[in-house]
Amino acid sequence: MKKLMILLLFFGFIAQSFGQKYYTKTGKLDFEGSVEAFEPVKASNETTTAILDVSSGKIAVLGLVKGFRFRNALMEEHFNENYMESDTYPKATFNGVVNGFSITEIGSKKEYTVEGDLTIHGKTKKVSTTIIIVKNGDTIEVSTNFSVAPGDFDIEIPSVVREKISGTIKIAANFSLVKR
Amino acid sequence: MKNKKIILVVLVVIALSAIIGYNYIYQDHRDIESEKPAFTVKATDFIKDFQNSEEEATAKYLNKTIEIEGILSSIDGNSIVVENVIFFALSENETPPTPSQLNTTIHIKARCIGYDNLLEEVKLDQATLLK
Numbered sequence: 001m002k003k004l005m006i007l008l009l010f011f012g013f014i015a016q017s018f019g020q021k022y023y024t025k026t027g028k029l030d031f032e033g034s035v036e037a038f039e040p041v042k043a044s045n046e047t048t049t050a051i052l053d054v055s056s057g058k059i060a061v062l063g064l065v066k067g068f069r070f071r072n073a074l075m076e077e078h079f080n081e082n083y084m085e086s087d088t089y090p091k092a093t094f095n096g097v098v099n100g101f102s103i104t105e106i107g108s109k110k111e112y113t114v115e116g117d118l119t120i121h122g123k124t125k126k127v128s129t130t131i132i133i134v135k136n137g138d139t140i141e142v143s144t145n146f147s148v149a150p151g152d153f154d155i156e157i158p159s160v161v162r163e164k165i166s167g168t169i170k171i172a173a174n175f176s177l178v179k180r
Numbered sequence: 181m182k183n184k185k186i187i188l189v190v191l192v193v194i195a196l197s198a199i200i201g202y203n204y205i206y207q208d209h210r211d212i213e214s215e216k217p218a219f220t221v222k223a224t225d226f227i228k229d230f231q232n233s234e235e236e237a238t239a240k241y242l243n244k245t246i247e248i249e250g251i252l253s254s255i256d257g258n259s260i261v262v263e264n265v266i267f268f269a270l271s272e273n274e275t276p277p278t279p280s281q282l283n284t285t286i287h288i289k290a291r292c293i294g295y296d297n298l299l300e301e302v303k304l305d306q307a308t309l310l311k
Binding site: 091 | 204205206207208209210238239242243256257258259267269291293294295296297298299301303305
């Protein structure tokens with residue numbers, strides 16, 4: 001009887017810590033590839049999904065490319081049609097792991113490294129960057145900044161506009177995750 | 181006299197092409213609220229299309245203006261969920277529905293931005309509620 005109780009407690013504990021997920025549907029992704037003296041090339045997506053498994057540190061992010069909004073409508077059209085080809089590749093995803101993540105450590109701001117596969121324009125590349133995680137009451141705030149080169153994802157920038165679009169695109173992610 | 185006329189014509193042509201060029205570069209965004217919907221569907225049929233074949237449904241609905249009828253399952257700030265699996269980001273100036281509308285049938289117009297296979301939800305943005 002005692003053994004059974006211990007066993008039950010044990011499995012109960014596992015079930016609780018296992019698959020504990022925090023998520024958002026309205027995460028923010030910003031990207032900027034502006035060049036000084038030209039019109040800013042930037043957009044943001046406020047409908048990004050992100051899921052963090054707090055028991056394993058696994059993180060999954062999915063941004064729908066059509067969800068990136070530009071101030072300039074023509075720029076948005078070109079972004080979708082010529083560069084990201086969002087009819088063919090509607091998603092941009094990241095699947096990775098936060099190294100050494102532990103939910104008990106994030107009471108105050110903590111910096112981690114995150115590694116994983118970034119898929120943009122149907123092309124996958126391994127990336128590694130620093131990520132800041134902080135627990136704020138019931139929400140876990142996750143933020144990161146990194147740069148990518150369009151060429152790494154087979155995105156060609158025609159020579160006519162090459163001067164106006166930076167060779168490195170800065171991406172910023174900000175997610176407020178809540179328990180699922 | 182003839183010279184003056186030519187100069188005038190050239191000036192008009194330059195001015196016109198400048199205006200056309202400007203209007204092309206700084207054209208307005210789509211106005212989903214005033215667009216005629218490409219599809220008018222029941223939420224349950226809409227989600228079924230994605231469950232049957234994500235690829236086909238994406239090709240059919242992506243970037244299209246869609247009018248959807250379904251039961252409001254949740255409200256979260258500026259976004260709402262219909263039939264548990266259809267996510268709408270409301271248009272900037274749109275007032276979210278009131279909690280009293282939860283579990284009632286609503287009509288929404290929005291643009292489909294794709295399928296989220298992590299949460300198994302369809303996402304739409306620039307949504308406006310129809311009376």
